[in-house]
Amino acid sequence: MATVAVQRLLGALRGLAGWWWGGEARETVDFHTLQDALLQLSGVIDLDGLRRAVEDAIGTIIPNVHSKAVYLLDLDSRQLRCHGNTLPVLPAEGIIQEAVSEQQCVTRPSPPAEDPVCRILQLRQGEQDRTVICFPVLDREGSDLLAILLISCSRPAQLHYDNLSLLGKHIATCYSRLKQVQIQSGGAMSHTPARRQDSGTIDTQAILQLCADLYDQDAPALQLKVIRYLQKVTRAECCLLLLVADDTAEFFCQVIGEHVLEEELRFPIDQSCLGHVVSSKKPVTLEDLDSKGKEELQSLVQHVQLGEIRSMLCIPVESKAAGNIVALACVFNKRDRLKFSSGDASQILTCFTYTSTVLTSTLAVQKERKLKLETQSMLQIAKNLFTHLDDVSVLLREIMQEARNLTHAERCSLFLVDKGRRELVAKVFDGVVADESELEKLRQELGPNHRRLSDVRVMNMNELRIPIDQGIAGHVATTGEILNIKDAYSHPLFYSGVDHSTGFRTRNILCFPIKNEGHDSEVIGSFLMGDNEEIVGVAELCNKINGPCFSTYDEELAQAFSIYCGISLVHSLLYKKVADAQHRSKLSNELMMYHMKVNEDETARLIVDKIPAITSIHPDVFVFSFTPRVIYDDQTTLCCLAMFEDMGMINRWRIQKETLVKFVLMVKKGYRDPPYHNWYHAFSVSHFCYLLYKNLRIDQLLTDVELFALFVACLCHDLDHRGTNNAFQVSSKSVLAALYSSEGSVLERHHFAQAMCILNTEGCNIFENLNKRDYEQALDLLQEIILATDLAHHLSAVKDLEAMAKEGYDKSNPRCHTLLTCLLMTSCDLSDQTKGWGTTKKIAELIYQEFFRQGDLEKSMGYRPHEMMDREKAFIPDLQISFLENIAMPLYRILGDLLPGSECVFQAVKANRDTWMQVRETAKRKPITHGNSFDFFKMLDEDDDNSLVNNGEGGKANH
Template sequence: MAQHSECTKPDQALFLTPSYCKKIIDSNVPDETRVPEGESISKIEVSDPVKILNLIQDLTNKSTKKLEAKLNKYLKTECEAKCAFLINLYTLSEEAVVQVIQERILPDNIRTVLSDEGFNSILQFQANSLSASASLDPKLQELIRKVVPGGTGEVIIVPVLAKERKSENQGFYPAYLICIVNPSKDSTYISKIVSETFKYCLTLFLNTRECEEERRLKAECQKLLLVARKLFSHLGDLSDLLKEIMSEARRLTNAERCSLFLLDPDHMHLVAKVFDGVSPEERSTEVRIAADQGIAGHVAATGEILNIKDAYKHPLFYKGMDEATGFKTRNILCFPIRDEDNIVGVAQLCNKVGGHFDYFDEEVARAFSIYCGISIMHSLVYKKIQDAQARNQLSNELMMYHMQVSQQDVLDVTMCPSEHEVPDFAKFTFTPRKILPKETPCFIMKMMKDLGFIDTFKIKSDNLARFILYVRKGYRDVPYHNWSHAFSVAHFAYLALTNFQLVEKGYFTQLEALAYFISCLCHDIDHRGTTNSFQQQSNSVLASLYSSEGSVMERHHLSQTICTLNTGGCNFLDALSKDDYVKCLDLIKDMILATDLASHYKIHSRQLAMAQEGYNKALPEHRYYLASLLMTCADLSDQTKDWKETKKVAQLIYAEFFAQGDLEKGMGRVPANMMDREKASIPDHQLEFLTQCCICIFRILATIFPNAKILVEAIKQNIICWESSKRIFDRLCIEGKTSYEVLVSDELESEVQNTLESLN
């Protein structure tokens, strides 16, 4: 680099000289006073040898901060200055850091990011001898302003260069900037004192700094080993594992927030499984981004770490999330997570506490990503093994519980000579539970023929009959959620399709109507007589298989429906085209899952708005809301029958509830009141169910289909009956009878009958 006898004046438009900086132009300063050329100095010109020896003797600390404090004190004294401090320059992490001011060790370092141009400005600064700080990188100027507020006087800056020691390149790199504030000595003297001091101290300082970094890396490696141990302890639950990964990534890098995205290869999306800093309401909504968009998408596509010092200046940064959450993103470290072959996800860290993410954070991220990828891969494999074991156990249970359907059973249905004509069978007032159980498969065949399914879809009668018989065997002998309930729900589907003319008026296609009827028939197959919450609390096989997806029982019903359809000789849909077959299964999935009342409550307001604004057949969401509404109505249709039938159904429901309550007591748990035979107040529970759930649902149905008002009126009648029953419940319960004993008593029937007669 060319030597200049005199520094040219910086362009004031580019370099505004701070008030406290002193521009020094001294062409008489000999080259020997500069570092590292100072190695050629053969004598000490301005330093006191005794003082230097005492300083070197005193520099025994293993901490660079303590060494700096002692050196600052020495330079302040020798330069007769107000203050002295060092700026540490790190070319690897591209940082300038002040960690000690005079003898005061800072609790939080003052740091700034430097570019290659910033380091080059320091080399140019040194080559021009002592020059004004205005010729330095603006970020360095700002760093000096933070340490020395404006108006406190002049600052003389002396750069210190060091030889490259770890490469074949024997050039020099900037190691420190020595800042002397308000000195009494002139610049020539200060340049010489700094040069002579670092002639003996530089190696010690650099070695200590390297040792500190080695200790830091060693500590990070130990942390990573502990993290690996913790991660592998969470392999059994992917959700917990991902939360642990997020927590550890944030802790290792000292970040404020972390988000974790897993790659969905089927849809080429990144899915935020753990999204830190989002409210609980938003957290239930899945965050999905395209696999090639945004910062996380770029990292997923390239596989390279992205360290962004200023988020808002980066073209890939999306500030909409900050605006939604009120969080201010300053900097981002985003790194890929790999398994043995591919990228499986992306972790995105935000806002390094006390600064920005540096080179060492990147190295930690690279090492950490390996542990993440391995643990996620093993967790997914472990989950598949668990699922396979659970499915195998379920299959064994089903094989032991159910018997095979014989060919004679199939012939009895397909060759049945009866016409199965029953008065009022197609009216909402008809009670399907009156049909003899042995005749119900034939009535299923009859309803499907009446609805045109058999002819339209070229359904083979023997396949359909075999499917129906397998489904019937798939229902367990529990009090309420049994085959009789399934037949009743399927009958309501038949009534809705017939009376509302769902296909004729374009509410359903014929394929949607078929899926609706089959879903009603199969919606509770292999029901255990217990609720979803019971399955989860008891850690059942079903819960281990489906709890992560929600709607435990409904997903099991769907699974068993598909299994039954795939049983030999049961696939009555085999004549469908491939597209129609896939669509039919998708419809069945959506409709069966819609029978979870928890799912219904999530979309209830949208169904109500749909009915009030007017049903639009062209909108896919309206078609979905209507299908879900019709499934819920079918599932609750027992409540639209006459009082005698409704009371019988209540007996079955509470027999099932109380059986679950007894199981919970046996497990040491306290059941809900409606499940506790000793505490349940049946009329109150029924009135709450009818007034807050059933009538609301059927009113929406009646808004869309006016001829459904008869169902609303039936519920109103039953509400009156349950209200009138409270008197007899109160009296007999005081006499010592349980609520269930009152429900099955003759006194109750007489009381309610008198009420109905008085109304008529």
């Protein structure tokens, strides 16, 4: 677009020029011709070449030039000079003086003959159509006069003045470059052209072609082209570029001569003989280096078999944008045994004037591409490591392999920290490891006082242990610092005895710590450092394969790699701990199930015998007032089977009789023997559920799966109850609290877990024939219903239950199903309060016996028990009345509202409340002595129950 605009402008100017010269068409300068003329200035290497280039440019950009002269500033004499002219030093007279003093262009048609400009331009009398232009050129700051351009031409146009202004700017730029060359080369800026054998005139076309060829996105390929160009123009046998990595303060070299290195060479700038060039920004030659520096350069060029270095020139390449040194261009061995000159330095500087930006940009792209590849590589490494978390040994081998591949190391050793013993442990070995006999031999050679090997132990040939404060690995483990040892044998911490034993030769070592940022030292046994850092292991890499030693770049890779190592190691060790805990838990469960093993004779008998009709067990089994605790223990299992049969669950769910028998017997075996929360409680709760089914037809309100889960939950809801409540589990920090306290309902969650344990026992899963959907729903319901036995859960749902009782039960609403099942479960759980006074009194005695045992235990632990648990403070009648009025009666009132026909249950509870109120009055007249509230029941037994109640149930319940 810009080119088209310029061409259009030039066309318009051609018309203007034709009008200026009386309608005669004149040849004007097109854009490309102007560009080529100005570009010639970029190739000059001295003032004489600059003068010739400017004269050629004037003749090109201004048509009909008759004569011209170019005066340039000589820096030594500070004079404007033009070699070869009749007046070599610019005279300060006439229009020249006017242009110099005003520092602006002066134009004179036919100047007077006495003006010195006529002599300079060789103007003759009578040439009245000639116009003289005196054009001053100032430096880029506009302060110093650099040149005067004197031109004789015919009728110059404005376009020509514009071209002269553009030429002046290029002269100032070129002058600045030549001045910089003079400063860097330490020589004078001469008007005399350099000899051809030193450098020759810069070939503009060649450098333009070089710039055109620098299209590679591959930095080594681009460098190779630049190096070939420099070798040609400086006539050097070899050339290389030492690129500067500012972030790591290193030189790195990718190409030497015609040879692209497979692995780039890297070495610290401050340790190189050419390091001072970066700070001084001045070139150096071979003569400026000492013998050690010459040896360093000789080893650097050994990759191309250059032979002995006879001459060398090193030029710093400066960034145009930032002004810092981005590379050092080094040329070696000038052909024909000549030395490199300032002309060669100028050639190199000119080359990088046009190529350094391309080079630095390509290196930046390469760096980003390399960073991307490193990131992808690290992600792949993370994937490889994290897929082996289940086996620490395999993971350690994988870490060692990845560490070798990443840094190109010959071998790798990996040690884990044993904080308890303050030792480093190697469980997986890479390469040759000395056995115990070899270590003992070395100990004898070293003597008893040598500690470096005396404490090394091989344990069962499966692991090697060394003290954490010894050796290179020990130093890294205790300090947390990375060690990059370039010469292992010269390092004081290195012990060469193992090399002598194994035959392995250690040249260099990179040892880095593996840290745990998760900070769980108790789990993994890590070694605590400062600043909340923990060392979990140490990796030790030996012998860089593709370089003389490990570089700073290798250190950075190792540090990044160690993060993934730490994460994977910590999680692998945690995984192993969890797996071990699961195995121990499985063994404990197996042991528990072994001791819960049911009687085989009883199992066989129940399987063979036909399940009897439930009425044959007791004729009043359908009545709400019936107390199931009157059924003998050996008949309770048979009664459970009969209830399953009578409710149609065996046929509906295709339950194998053997499975059902084993399940019921295992559940019975799963209950402990506290005074109240024992098997008889579970049996009574299940029986009340059966009563609800028989008398209130709850199967018409619930689905088959819900009814099945409800009945099973009644059997299992207090499995393995310890006779203490949830608050005690939490305050005593029991194992159950540790497992379940964060979720709440500690005991209820344990009861469900025990139920699942029984269901998962071989031959006990009564849900086994359910389809997948029913099976999942049954387990979810089982958990939900058992958790609902927590009274805290019930109390939180009371308002919703009352609302449902008021609005009516909606069978299509899942929320109503959930509320109803929870209500039924709580009603079954508290059903002992719905029986006659004799049963209620006996149950209260069992409950407070259990409560007071917990209170005594809390006192022994230094806790203050709740009043109802404290036998010295509890007033049982008040506690019972409060429980019935605040918990039981509201519960059964809601049940009566929802299920017509259950009003008798509420009335039974109310009658018991009234009886307790009468008992309270009696108890107040006969206060308890000796501070034991449990003696209240002895007093109650001594009273005539018939005087308190009219039902004759007395003390039927003995369980």
